[in-house]
Amino acid sequence: NIESDLATIVEGKRLDDKSAVTPRVGIIMGSDSDLPVMKSAAEFLEMFDVPHEVRIVSAHRTPELMFSYASSAHERGIQVIIAGAGGAAHLPGMVAALTPLPVVGVPVRASTLDGIDSLLSIVQMPRGVPVATVAVNNATNAGLLAVRILSVADDNLRSRMSQYLEDQKQMVLKKGDKLQN
Numbered sequence: 001n002i003e004s005d006l007a008t009i010v011e012g013k014r015l016d017d018k019s020a021v022t023p024r025v026g027i028i029m030g031s032d033s034d035l036p037v038m039k040s041a042a043e044f045l046e047m048f049d050v051p052h053e054v055r056i057v058s059a060h061r062t063p064e065l066m067f068s069y070a071s072s073a074h075e076r077g078i079q080v081i082i083a084g085a086g087g088a089a090h091l092p093g094m095v096a097a098l099t100p101l102p103v104v105g106v107p108v109r110a111s112t113l114d115g116i117d118s119l120l121s122i123v124q125m126p127r128g129v130p131v132a133t134v135a136v137n138n139a140t141n142a143g144l145l146a147v148r149i150l151s152v153a154d155d156n157l158r159s160r161m162s163q164y165l166e167d168q169k170q171m172v173l174k175k176g177d178k179l180q181n
């Protein structure tokens with residue numbers, strides 16, 4: 001559950017990478033209050049057996065940690081970074097400025113402005129420093145996009161992604177059939 005996950009993060013342990021395998025995806029977020037949204041990125045990576053790590057890294061509150069995390073992630077074997085934040089959501093953009101890795105940004109809906117503030121902060125990057133921005137609170141798509149990025153050089157992941165799309169299609173068709181009958 002979320003509370004024990006949080007305790008795990010606060011203790012500095014990995015949330016879900018139970019093996020000693022090097023994480024391929026880094027999931028970071030500005031605050032532990034983002035975890036209920038960001039958890040689904042981890043769940044989808046788990047579904048595809050992609051090793052990953054989860055960390056709280058704040059652009060504003062822990063700028064030094066953000067700098068060291070982002071600038072060294074590729075040296076540790078991380079291949080994609082998923083970064084979620086709310087409000088003045090500078091984390092994904094600042095991380096993208098510090099790493100050559102692909103960065104997927106998740107705008108988290110904070111208590112005011114309905115997530116528009118986070119969305120615009122993340123999506124409106126200047127030329128030269130891209131962040132692949134998903135919909136507000138849609139960490140599921142961030143996880144799936146990370147899998148697709150990795151699948152460019154991973155046949156197994158690519159065929160599992162095709163299967164996932166097929167399963168999704170069948171599910172929708174089945175629901176349509178039920179409505180008709």
Ligand code: RP5
Pocket residue numbers: 029030031032033034058084085086087108110
């Ligand atoms: C952002 O401010 C975080 O990403 C979070 O979405 C928001 C609120 O943070 P807390 O005040 O809940 O820690 O930096």
